[in-house]
Amino acid sequence: MSAELEVVRLDKHFAGSPTPALRDFSLHVAAGTCTAVLGPSGSGKSTLLRVIAGLEQADAGHVRIGGREMDEVDAERRGVGMVFQRSLLFPHLSVRDNVAFSDRIRGASKARARDRAEEYLGMVRLSGFGDRGVDELSGGQEQRVAIARALAAEPAVLLLDEPFSALDPALRSDMHDLLDAVRSQVAPTIVLVTHDRDEAARASDRIALIEHGVLLHESDVHDAYRRPQSLRASVLMGGRNAVRGAVRDGIHHSALGAVPVPGAADGTGVMVVRQEDVTVQGDEPRRAAGTVDSEALAFGGVVEDVRITGPRSEVQVRCGDVLLHAEDAPTRSRRIGERVSVVIPVGAVHVVAE
Missing domain, CATH: 3.40.50.300 (P-loop containing nucleotide triphosphate hydrolases)
Incomplete structure (x- = not known):
């Protein structure tokens, strides 16, 4: 049938x-x-x-x-x-x-x-x-x-x-x-x-x-x-993080710094990552802020906003000129103004056209 x-x-x-x-x-x-x-x-x-x-x-x-x-x-x-x-x-x-x-x-x-x-x-x-x-x-x-x-x-x-x-x-x-x-x-x-x-x-x-x-x-x-095919597709699927920059030799350069994006074509591109793939760590991060290794990226930042959305919290972290969105358990108390480390798995990063 x-x-x-x-x-x-x-x-x-x-x-x-x-x-x-x-x-x-x-x-x-x-x-x-x-x-x-x-x-x-x-x-x-x-x-x-x-x-x-x-x-x-x-x-x-x-x-x-x-x-x-x-x-x-x-x-x-x-x-x-x-x-x-x-x-x-x-x-x-x-x-x-x-x-x-x-x-x-x-x-x-x-x-x-x-x-x-x-x-x-x-x-x-x-x-x-x-x-x-x-x-x-x-x-x-x-x-x-x-x-x-x-x-x-x-x-x-x-x-x-x-x-x-x-x-x-x-x-x-x-x-x-x-x-x-x-x-x-x-x-x-x-x-x-x-x-x-x-x-x-x-x-x-x-x-x-x-x-x-x-x-x-x-x-x-x-x-x-x-792996959305465009920035608009990412937005329609609820994506909150979009960092504009350019790709050169497999590296995305932006206000966040140099991020490896294997397979991405050279030229302008927007780095997208799902908010649920972004982890916020407190005073004792597993990686030093600003580091990149084969598994994860780490950026230092300051908590700018926290919103409870049902079973999760949306945490907004200002990393220099870039505002990153992360999801966190509401049992973890984040304070506005708190200094934190944001960790992103390398495999969660994707680059799309504007």
Whole structure:
């Protein structure tokens, strides 16, 4: 029940809009994998899904599913299932008959369609809910039914358009676990649209970053965080540290000094490092400030700000002309004005274009 998905150089422009919704956008999703399309509101995420589903026609480019071009194929014949932020269940049908709907449309008997509906309700952990009305469900249960209904159609590609964004954090976590269970059983090809990078990292194999209709970055989850393809991609993934400078012979020169960046091309470049990879040490640092060795960099600095952000503290340290952001356990009491050492693993350093 899965197929390779390719979108090739898609362009889409809406009348009255000064900028394209999609611009030369290409993406490959391997069969049975999940790619999260992540970007701010208005970036083109939902338009991309609608073009894949056949609900919008692209101005240029192609959509291929299982190697077959879909450009002239009607939406209902593409083998695509779609789940939206709102469940859009049929209010006049029971839960069971909502899930059975696609089989009934395809000509299955009522008994057969209902039996299969029970299988998919079990898959989304709603066994015993078949006789309920839609108005008897919670928001999370509605989305489970919507996913079961989409899966019952046996789509080659399952498109999820921010389906969990209206749920509270605990329910969203439950839905991510559910998605894992569904993938282990039927391995659909999934494109998940979200504006939440934590959700993208939790639920997907790969992340595609989009802004103003343009693909900024596409990779596995690790590289999306720690090897972004541009400064803007780093920012969209929540990166806080960006040190401008220039690379010469594998060394990045900046206000922080000379930092080894093996493999980086010569020229201007921005050194980025995740704040969670930056360690703040107190009065007895393991390395002297200002040193560089094969494993780590160390810089002396002064704590400029401390903010508690849930289970972590964000510590801002002024190292000369550079302000570095680090994450620390809130149990470690850092004082504004305290002199500290900042330690960064060499492997955590990455250089991107401006």
